[in-house]
Amino acid sequence: MARVAGVSPITVSRALSTPQKVKEETRQKVTDAVVKTGYVVNGLASMLRSGRSAIVSLFVSNLQDQHLANLIQGCADAFEGTRYRLMMAPAGHAGLGQQDLLEQVLPYRPAAVMFTGTVKSERVRAQLRGLAIPVMETWDYRPDPVDMLVGLAHAEGGRLMGAHFAQLGFRRIAYAGGVSEAGLQRLDGFREGLAAHGGALACVLPVGGRPSIGEGMAALGRARRELPGCDAIFFGSDVLAVGAMLRARQLGVDVPGELALAGYGDLEFSSQLHVPLTTVHVSSYQIGFTAGQMLRRRLDQDSVPERVVLSPLRLVPRASTGRAADGGSSRAG
Amino acid sequence: MARVAGVSPITVSRALSTPQKVKEETRQKVTDAVVKTGYVVNGLASMLRSGRSAIVSLFVSNLQDQHLANLIQGCADAFEGTRYRLMMAPAGHAGLGQQDLLEQVLPYRPAAVMFTGTVKSERVRAQLRGLAIPVMETWDYRPDPVDMLVGLAHAEGGRLMGAHFAQLGFRRIAYAGGVSEAGLQRLDGFREGLAAHGGALACVLPVGGRPSIGEGMAALGRARRELPGCDAIFFGSDVLAVGAMLRARQLGVDVPGELALAGYGDLEFSSQLHVPLTTVHVSSYQIGFTAGQMLRRRLDQDSVPERVVLSPLRLVPRASTGRAADGGSSRAG
DNA sequence: TTGAAAGCGCTAACAT
DNA sequence: ATGTTAGCGCTTTCAA
Numbered sequence: 001m002a003r004v005a006g007v008s009p010i011t012v013s014r015a016l017s018t019p020q021k022v023k024e025e026t027r028q029k030v031t032d033a034v035v036k037t038g039y040v041v042n043g044l045a046s047m048l049r050s051g052r053s054a055i056v057s058l059f060v061s062n063l064q065d066q067h068l069a070n071l072i073q074g075c076a077d078a079f080e081g082t083r084y085r086l087m088m089a090p091a092g093h094a095g096l097g098q099q100d101l102l103e104q105v106l107p108y109r110p111a112a113v114m115f116t117g118t119v120k121s122e123r124v125r126a127q128l129r130g131l132a133i134p135v136m137e138t139w140d141y142r143p144d145p146v147d148m149l150v151g152l153a154h155a156e157g158g159r160l161m162g163a164h165f166a167q168l169g170f171r172r173i174a175y176a177g178g179v180s181e182a183g184l185q186r187l188d189g190f191r192e193g194l195a196a197h198g199g200a201l202a203c204v205l206p207v208g209g210r211p212s213i214g215e216g217m218a219a220l221g222r223a224r225r226e227l228p229g230c231d232a233i234f235f236g237s238d239v240l241a242v243g244a245m246l247r248a249r250q251l252g253v254d255v256p257g258e259l260a261l262a263g264y265g266d267l268e269f270s271s272q273l274h275v276p277l278t279t280v281h282v283s284s285y286q287i288g289f290t291a292g293q294m295l296r297r298r299l300d301q302d303s304v305p306e307r308v309v310l311s312p313l314r315l316v317p318r319a320s321t322g323r324a325a326d327g328g329s330s331r332a333g
Numbered sequence: 334m335a336r337v338a339g340v341s342p343i344t345v346s347r348a349l350s351t352p353q354k355v356k357e358e359t360r361q362k363v364t365d366a367v368v369k370t371g372y373v374v375n376g377l378a379s380m381l382r383s384g385r386s387a388i389v390s391l392f393v394s395n396l397q398d399q400h401l402a403n404l405i406q407g408c409a410d411a412f413e414g415t416r417y418r419l420m421m422a423p424a425g426h427a428g429l430g431q432q433d434l435l436e437q438v439l440p441y442r443p444a445a446v447m448f449t450g451t452v453k454s455e456r457v458r459a460q461l462r463g464l465a466i467p468v469m470e471t472w473d474y475r476p477d478p479v480d481m482l483v484g485l486a487h488a489e490g491g492r493l494m495g496a497h498f499a500q501l502g503f504r505r506i507a508y509a510g511g512v513s514e515a516g517l518q519r520l521d522g523f524r525e526g527l528a529a530h531g532g533a534l535a536c537v538l539p540v541g542g543r544p545s546i547g548e549g550m551a552a553l554g555r556a557r558r559e560l561p562g563c564d565a566i567f568f569g570s571d572v573l574a575v576g577a578m579l580r581a582r583q584l585g586v587d588v589p590g591e592l593a594l595a596g597y598g599d600l601e602f603s604s605q606l607h608v609p610l611t612t613v614h615v616s617s618y619q620i621g622f623t624a625g626q627m628l629r630r631r632l633d634q635d636s637v638p639e640r641v642v643l644s645p646l647r648l649v650p651r652a653s654t655g656r657a658a659d660g661g662s663s664r665a666g
Numbered sequence: 667t668t669g670a671a672a673g674c675g676c677t678a679a680c681a682t
Numbered sequence: 683a684t685g686t687t688a689g690c691g692c693t694t695t696c697a698a
Binding site (some may be wrong): 041048242 | 379
């Protein structure tokens with residue numbers, strides 16, 4: 001290649017990566033030779049020698065979760081047009097801990113790592129800090145991220161819903177959903193929101209595993225069994241609430257007259273149910289996009305003004321809690 | 334590192350990548366030194382020297398499409414526990430052609446490449462063949478893939494729905510959805526299915542861009558304007574059909590009494606609408622998983638028995654076309 | 667503005 | 683079973 005262009009290898013390198021450092025004429029010779037030979041730089045050699053990795057490792061817990069898929073797409077879009085490439089880390093269904101997973105990623109010398117969620121293990125957190133590269137945690141919230149965080153104040157989301165429930169005067173209220181991490185924050189906030197308006201939580205139904213319509217259907221049954229007279233349920237995710245909605249229809253339970261239901265996440269179809277679902281809107285794509293932008297800025301040696309960004313949450317009251325003005329078409333960016 | 338272990342670098346290499354080629358005692362010395370020094374191999378150097386890339390490039394058109402997100406998760410799962418890592422190619426929103434995108438990926442010397450969709454440009458197809466690495470096209474179908482393909486016989490899906498519509502005796506039938514690629518195949522199949530049972534298509538409403546509830550709502554309006562007396566519409570995706578369903582309710586149009594609606598894809602919520610949606614079920618996760626497995630086999634130097642796999646499609650009749658026996662809970666695999 | 671020499675960290679090939 | 687030598691393809695550093 002250098003031979004074809006009639007220059008030295010280093011000149012080829014310069015002509016391609018820093019064209020302004022090469023005389024127009026020489027550059028032309030190189031460009032011609034590139035076309036002629038079909039030359040493509042070897043990015044691996046380039047990263048190795050320069051020590052400047054172009055790899056951003058992405059730990060995605062589950063792409064089947066629409067919110068996380070949106071988040072990742074946002075992040076990918078933020079990196080469009082840059083030299084950086086997103087590399088998916090193994091998800092670890094095989095029972096590997098985050099420690100092992102990280103070690104499977106380090107050989108590629110990532111320039112940065114990003115997580116959908118926060119890093120739980122203290123050891124891994126320490127290890128990440130030791131890497132001295134930008135680390136991004138997303139979706140969830142904690143006040144002390146490893147490095148940077150773009151997430152949701154799930155507690156605030158719960159609080160909004162708690163206030164909504166209490167103000168509507170529900171008396172026997174249940175929560176059904178996750179009770180660790182984000183779920184716990186949401187639950188705590190929900191309790192606070194209720195309390196602030198004279199309400200109280202009567203029952204907590206933990207739902208493990210990935211949320212599904214089926215889990216939601218089952219949860220409705222449990223709620224009615226374990227809390228007779230239950231008049232309102234807040235679900236940890238829209239998917240669960242949709243399942244409950246279906247089960248309620250099957251059982252002939254009137255929503256919201258007899259039982260109010262609400263979800264969390266505002267998926268696109270939540271407003272399209274036979275009874276549009278009250279929920280908390282979250283901007284998952286935006287979270288990923290912002291996270292990507294922040295990582296980019298850090299990788300470009302700039303510092304970012306804020307290391308922790310909380311994405312806004314918005315209560316979206318609809319018919320399923322009985323006091324919505326419209327038929328459920330309320331949606332926004 | 335080699336010094337700490339008291340052996341030569343090549344022995345370290347062997348102890349870590351081919352332990353059976355190293356005496357137990359030596360291996361122990363190496364392992365100890367690894368722990369002590371926190372050594373992590375440099376995969377970049379390893380790939381460079383050995384010429385064996387561990388990178389699989391993934392061209393994902395849009396993760397916000399649930400089917401494609403499922404597909405990618407399936408593929409990622411198939412690669413769990415292997416040395417291969419999935420690297421996301423840029424999506425090309427910036428108006429770049431597949432040609433340019435491929436060139437942005439080649440520097441990383443991928444061991445294989447995979448696409449969600451087929452490769453259209455003949456030039457790119459030729460280029461891919463020239464790379465002499467496994468190439469996987471997914472989701473869509475074409476009889477002459479670059480190398481391997483795991484996709485859907487969209488024409489067959491259309492045919493199933495066409496037969497369903499004709500057998501139910503609809504008279505003024507419209508199709509609304511994509512009219513290129515998969516959309517065209519589906520449309521052609523739909524026409525065939527109708528014709529085979531004495532039916533005919535009265536109107537085609539092209540819907541461009543990414544399918545959304547809003548597009549579906551608009552499409553319903555257009556259908557009723559452009560085809561007065563229209564009694565059945567087949568949508569190119571469930572999302573569009575859901576939008577139409579909502580608009581129909583707003584307009585007071587009785588579904589399916591006055592107008593039957595059907596979608597394509599069988600998203601989880603399609604069975605949960607106020608009128609459960611007739612649709613065609615597709616197994617998107619399974620497509621990705623199978624594609625990943627086939628790539629693995631090829632990368633392990635094995636050959637695969639079949640280079641083209643068609644994932645099965647299944648008609649799921651529900652209430653929205655008026656003849657479903659149940660309330661819409663029919664779902665499977 | 668261009669080049670020569672060196673070496674990033676690893677492993678193939680060839681000893682021993 | 684282990685070591686020596688060389689070199690993957692690039693870019694840093696230093697020199698001209």
